[in-house]
Amino acid sequence: MMKAWTWTHGGYPEALQKSTLPSTTGLLKPPQIRVRTRASSINPVDVQLMSYPLISHLPAFLVPPHKGVGEDFSGIVEEAGPDSGFKISDEVLGIAPFLPGGTLQETTKIDTKVSAVVRKPADWSWEQAAALPLVWLTARTTIARAESRVKSGKIVILGGSSSCGMYAVYLAKQRGWTVKASCSGRNADFVRSTGADDIIDYTTTHVPEQVKAFAPDAIIDFVGGT
Ligand SMILES: NC(=O)c1ccc[n+]([C@@H]2O[C@H](COP(=O)([O-])OP(=O)(O)OC[C@H]3O[C@@H](n4cnc5c(N)ncnc54)[C@H](OP(=O)(O)O)[C@@H]3O)[C@@H](O)[C@H]2O)c1
Known part of the structure; x- marks a missing residue:
């Protein structure tokens, strides 16, 4: 299990919940990486998503009841699929899809073919890197x-x-x-x-x-x- 900020319904900031979710461990697809989050940033779109009434009524096969918070992240690659272009211990920054979202959590599984992920410049802090994407x-x-x-x-x-x-x-x-x-x-x-x-x-x-x-x-x- 891992700690994560999630939301199920309601507007920001009441919607934010400290949750425990199943961790993202499990077999990776070839282009996927698993990243241990070091920093995550919150954008206006996160607030807008939480306040948009339709989303909490979408069926669970489209978005899970506990939706993740945040898209931008920086962190360390813990596991890397063979076609991901990354290796274990790479320091990266990037952006994950908006829904179900979720980078304000301990680890995130990222598909490098549908998300933008790049190596973090060594002289950037984790926070600077996560603030960019x-x-x-x-x-x-x-x-x-x-x-x-x-x-x-x-x-x-x-x-x-x-x-x-x-x-x-x-x-x-x-x-x-x-x-x-x-x-x-x-x-x-x-x-x-x-x-x-x-x-x-x-x-x-x-x-x-x-x-x-x-x-x-x-x-x-x-x-x-x-
Ligand atoms: N952040 C994103 O990732 C993102 C993505 C897509 C779209 N957008 C959209 O892009 C716009 C900007 O978002 P942001 O996140 O970059 O904003 P932000 O960082 O929250 O911007 C805050 C700044 O807006 C300035 N501001 C407020 N009223 C102003 C006015 N009347 N004229 C000129 N400047 C004014 C203020 O500047 P001063 O401090 O100088 O007064 C304030 O510091 C929003 O419409 C947002 O929805 C943002």
Whole structure:
């Protein structure tokens, strides 16, 4: 058995339950690995899933009654299938599918063919590694979709200091775009340090006016919080 955070019904945070689940031991399929979790991160989608009424009514063959919490993880490979591309003791980070989910637990079985898993850079902490996957992939996917629209090279990123926004600013600058990003004044220096050319302080200025004056090819909305 292993310790795990799970949920069965209800909204966040009441839905969170400390549970004991059958451990993930058992025969691995060739592309699978078993990872001993060192850190796991929680994203807005985890809160949204717990609060979405339909999911708790789905039949058990689609999702188990005790659904796992979290997709992002970092940890150590305890066991590796022959086609997984990993070996025992590899330090990894990655993202598991949303449902049934479950990385906030002692071990996780990951299918390397359907999940993104990479080796953890040695100088990253476990927490840094587990904080990266979903926000990075979200930023990268969004920037990739913006590419066909950004003709004159100008983009606005709303929420430049949010978890996804900061990577979006970084990736936009990698492409040589001119980036105007909104954030609060206290984060202006931080957002500039990620590469933004100019800042809109949304707490003191009229954001739509500033955006119109800049005339960007695309606007990405990464405003976070509740
Ligand atoms: N996190 C993910 O993995 C993920 C995945 C898919 C989609 N999304 C979506 O992407 C968006 C951002 O999520 P996130 O997790 O990156 O957010 P987050 O880290 O929770 O963002 C928090 C930040 O949002 C900023 N913010 C709040 N109101 C703002 C406003 N009016 N204008 C500009 N910035 C504002 C605040 O910046 P200041 O501190 O500077 O005030 C705050 O620090 C959300 O819509 C989320 O649903 C997130």
